[in-house]
Amino acid sequence: MDASNPTAEQLQTRTANCPTHGDFESKAIPLPTFSNKPGKVIWSRCPACSRETAEREAAAERAEQEQARQQRIEDRMNRAAIPKRFRDRSFESYIADTDAQRHALGVAREFAENFPEHARRGSTRVFAGNVGTGKGHLAMSVAKHVMEQGHSVFFATAREIVLMLRARWDDRTAPGELEVLRMLTSVSLLVIDEIGVQFNTDAERDQLFGVIDGRYRDLMPTILTTNLNRKLLLGAIGERSYSRLREEGNWVPFDWEDFRGKKKESK
Known part of the structure; x- marks a missing residue:
């Protein structure tokens, strides 16, 4: 056999050099042909x-996907009207040093992680206790978890709802x-903050009843926070x-000391 005229089988591999990684085995990759003549080949890099x-x-794609995910979460938070100060709240950052605090954390986690079941039942949670005890922190943690699962959330104080x-x-x-009432009663999770911090007139009570009753009748979960x-x-x-x-x-209950007050005293 003429060594100067190698066969197709002999052309399957050859040694090539990479400036970065040195010699490597390059493989012939035949290009498609529509005739009986031998087709051209390209060599693997x-x-x-x-x-x-x-x-x-892959890393760039993951980074792009993560950026898009973060943007979706930010957009949902904007639509949910969650204040920027509360957007970094999470279950992981909640300090639970006592049995009562661990109980509150456990209730909030269970509500978030089993939200489809609570949505089926129309469950309500009332986080009640002193100012600065973490009621809003856990309510926001639930809201963020629920949003990340693709459900709609809206946050507002009782006074804001009346306005x-x-x-x-x-x-x-x-x-x-009527349009506002339909939105408040149809969102997957409604968080009503600071119940009791309003004028407490009969008219306000009637308007809040319209929201609470509408969600009750349609089995829509609600979280309320109050100092009362x-x-x-x-x-x-x-x-x-x-x-x-x-029902x-x-x-x-959040019946422990003010977290924020303790932080100030320790400074």
Whole structure:
């Protein structure tokens, strides 16, 4: 056989050199042909370079996906009206040093992790206790977990909800009361913060009842936070709303010292 005229089998591999990784075995890759004539071939590049390129591209794709995921979460937080100060709250950053704090954390985690079941039942949780005890922290942690699972969330103080329902009174271009009520009663999870920090008029109680009753009738989960005890909460929201909360709700006490006050004292 003429060594100067190698066969196709002999052309399957050859030694090539990579400036970075040195010699490597390059393989012939036949190009498609539509005739009986031998087709052209291309030679494989350095496998180490190929792996590094693939790893860089995969890392870039993961970074792009993570950035897109973070943007989706940020967009959801904006739609949920979650204040920027609360957006870094998480279960992991919640300090639980006592049995009572661990109980509160456990209730919040269970609610978040089993949200589909609570959505089926229309469960309610009332986080009640002193100012600065972490009620908002755990409520936000639940909200973030629920959002990351693709559910809709809306956060507002009780006072803000009343103002939203009344906005059309002063601004004819604002959403009407019925439109706002439909949004508040249809969102997957509603967090009502600072129940009791309002004027506590009969009109306000009626408007809050419309929200609580609408969610109760449609089996929509709700989290409420309040600084009030049970008796004062009953007075703030009225007997009808209080009765709705009790049926599928759990009262979660936050009866320890003010976290924020302790932080200030330690400085």
